[in-house]
Amino acid sequence: MKNFNYVLRNITILLVVAVTLNSCSESNEDVLIDNAANDAVELARSAEVDAASSSVTDIVTEIFEFDEANPNSRVQPPALPDCVTITVVAEQGFREVTIDFGTEGCLVRGHILKGQIVFSYTRDIEAQEVLITYDLVDFYFDNKNVLGNRTILRTRENDNGNPQFTHNLDLTVIWPNGVQASRNGTKIREWVEGFGSGIFSDNVFEVSGDWTTTFVNGNTHTYEVITPLRREVICTYFVSGTLDIQRTNFGGIFDYGNGDCDNQASFTFNNGTEISITLN
Template sequence: MKYFKNIIKPALAVLIIGLVFSSCSDNNEDLQIDDSANDAIELARSAEVDAASSSMTDIVTEVFEFDEANPNGRIQPPALPDCVTITVVAQQAFREVTIDFGTEGCLVRGHVLKGQIIFSYTRDIEAQEILITYDLVDFYFDNKNVLGSRTILREKENENGNLQFTHNLDLTVIWSNGVQASRTGTKIREWVEGFGSGIFSDNVFEVSGDWTTTFVNGNSHTYEVLTPLRREVICTYFVSGTVDVQRTNFGGIFDYGNGDCDNQASFIFNNGTEISITLN
C-alpha cells in the first residue's frame, strides 16, 4: 500500500501551505516561506514512511498465507518477482521464513527493495490467533534504510467473520542524506474480499488504526483513521477512506474519495480550507 505517498506535489505544497499559514505578524516573510517548505518536505517524508511500512506488511502477510496454504510445496508466491528468494526453516511446528531481496536491488511493485525480512511463527492450523514476529536485516526501501523488529497478530476471524492482521508498528527510516524519522502505532488490516480464492488480483483490505511519525527535530505527525481505508490490490492507491492528520503547526482531514481507482484525493484543513490533491 502507498500511504500518502508524495501527498502534495512539492511546488504546489509549498504554495498551498504558505498561503494557509501566512498571516499578519512581525515575523520575517522569507522565514515563513522556508517553514512552509519544510512542512511540505516532512509531509512527503512521512508519506514515504507509510509506503515502506505498508509494503512490508503486504509482503509478510502474503508470504505467510502462501506458506500456510503450501507447507510442503512451493514457497514462492506467484505474485512476487523471481528476484525475491524465499527460504523456510521448519522445526516441528516452528517456522522461520526469510524473504531475501538481494543486495543489488529487486523491483517489487514499483519499489526497489534490498536486504531481508525474516519472520517466524508457530504453525497451528486450528489456532484462532497466530503471532508473527519479524526482523529487518540490512533492509532498504527505495534507498531508504528501514530498521525495525515488531509483530503482526493474525486473527483467523474477527467480529465480522473476516481474517484480520494487527501490525504493531515501531520502525525507523533513515534517508540517504542522514535525515531520519520514527514510526510507532497500530494498523489493523481486515481482509474483506478475495480471501481463499487463490487469485491475488481480487483481494480487498480495509485499514484502520492510529500512528505517529516523529522526526529528529522533534516535529511529529499523528494519524487516526476515521473511516476505513479501502485498498483494492489492483489499484495503486486507496480508493476511499478518511484520515485525521495533525502536524505540529496544522492539521486536517485527508480524504481518498468515493471508491474510484484514481490518483485523486483531497485535504480539508482545520480552518475549513479544502484543496485537491494529485497523488504521485
Template sequence: MNTKHVFRTSIFMLTFFILSFVSCSDGNSIEEEEQAEDITELMRASEIDVVGEIVSDIIIDSYEIQENDELNRMVSSSSFLPSCVVVTIVAEQGFREVTLDFGTEGCIVNEHLLRGQIVFSYTRNTEVQEILISYSLIDFYFDTNNIIGSKTILRQLSNGNGNPQFTHNLDLTIVWPNGLQANREGVKVREWVEGFGSGIFSDNVFEITGNWTTTFVNGNQHTYEVLSPLRRQVICNYFLSGTVDVQRTNFGGTFDYGSGVCDNQATFTFNNGYQIDIILN
C-alpha cells in the same frame, strides 16, 4: 492500493495551499523556513506510508502462501514477489522461520528497489485462532533509504465480523541518504472483508483502521487516525472510501476518499473548515 500515488498527489496540493499563505507574509523569513520544513516533513512522512504498506504486504502475502502451499514452493506460487527473491524456510515441529532475501543488488517490488532481508517467524498451529508473526528487517533498503524495524503482526483467523484480520504493530525507522531520519509507531488493522479463500487475487478487498505517529529527529510529530475504515480493493489504485484525521506540526485536517467508487477523486478539509478537491494520480 497504490499508496505512492495517493499520498504524493495529496502532498502537492497541500504544499500549494501552504505556500499560498507564505506568499502573503512579506519579509517573514522565519515563517517561510518553518513552512518549508513542514512541507519537507510531509513528503518524508508519505514515503514512510509507502514503506509500511509494502513491507506489510510482503509479510502477509508470504505467510499466507507458506501456510497454503503444502510443497513450500513459495515464490513459484506467489503472484506478488518476483522470482529474484531468494526464499529460505526453516521448518521445525510447530515452528516456521522464513527469510526473504532481496540480495545486495536488489529486486523491484511495486516499482521500488528493495535490498537486504525480511525475516519472519511464527509458531505453527492450525487449531488456534490467532498466530503471532514476528519479523525483523536486516540490512534492509527501500530504494536508497535504510529501513530499521523489528515488530509483530497478529493474524486472527476470524474477528468479531467473522473475517480474517491482521493487526500490525508498527515500529519503523527510516534513514534517508542525507542523514535525516524519522520513526513511525502505531497500530494498523487490516480486515479481509472479501475474497478470502477464493484463490483469486483480484477479488480481495480489505478495510483498514488504526492510528500512528511519525516523529522526526527535531521532535516534530505527525499523527494519523482513521475515522472511518479505508476500503481497499486490490484491483483499484485508490482507496474506494474512508476518512483519515491528519494533524501535523502547524496544521491539520481530514482526508475523505469518497463513497465507494474506484476513481481518483478525494477531498481534504482543513481544521478551519476550508475544503479543497484533490485529484489523485
C-alpha cells in the same frame, strides 16, 4: 490535482497575502512560509512511510498465507518475481521464513526492494490465532532504508467473519538525504476481499488504528483513522479513507481520495484551508 511544487507555491502566496493583511513583520512572514512548506513535505513523507509499511505487511501476509496453504511446496508464490528467494526452516510447531530480495535490488510491483524480511510464527490453535514476528535486515524500499522488527497477530475470523491482522508498528524510514521518521502504534487490517482466491491482485484490506510518526527534527504527528483506509494491494498508496492528523502547530484531515489508484491526496487544515498533495 496540482503537482506538489505548484501546491507549495500556492501555499506560499496564500500565506504572503494573509501576512500582509495582518500587518505582520517580514521575519514572521518568512517563518510562516517556511513552516507551511515543511508541514506539507512532512505530510507527504509520512504517507511514504505508510507505503513502505504496507509493502512489508503485504509481503509477509502473502508469504505466510501461501506457506500455510502449501506447507511442503518448493514452488515460488506466483505473485513474486524469480529474483526473490524464499527459504523456510520448519520445526515442530514453529516456522522461520526468509524472504531475500538480494543486494542489487529486485523489482517487485513497481518498487525496487533490497535486503531481507525474516519472519517466524507460532500458532494458538484454540484461539485460532497466529503470532508472526518479523525483522527487516538491510531492507530498502526504493531508495529508502527501512528498519524495524515487530509482530503481526493473525486472527482467523473477526466479528465480520473476515481474517484480520493486528500489526504492532515499530519502523524507522531513512531517506537518502538523511531525513528520517519513526512510526509507532497499531494498525488493524481487515481482509475484506480476495481471501482464499489464491490470486494476489484481488486482495483488498481496510485499515484502522492509530499511530505516531516522529521526525528526526523532533516534529511529531499523531494519526487516528476516521474512515477505514482502503488498501488495494495492486496500488502503492491507499485509494480512499481519511486520517485525523495533529501536530503542535497544525492539524486537520488527510484524505486519500475517492478510490482511484493514484498518488494524489489532499489535506484540509483545521481552519478549512485545503491543499493537494502528490506522493512520491
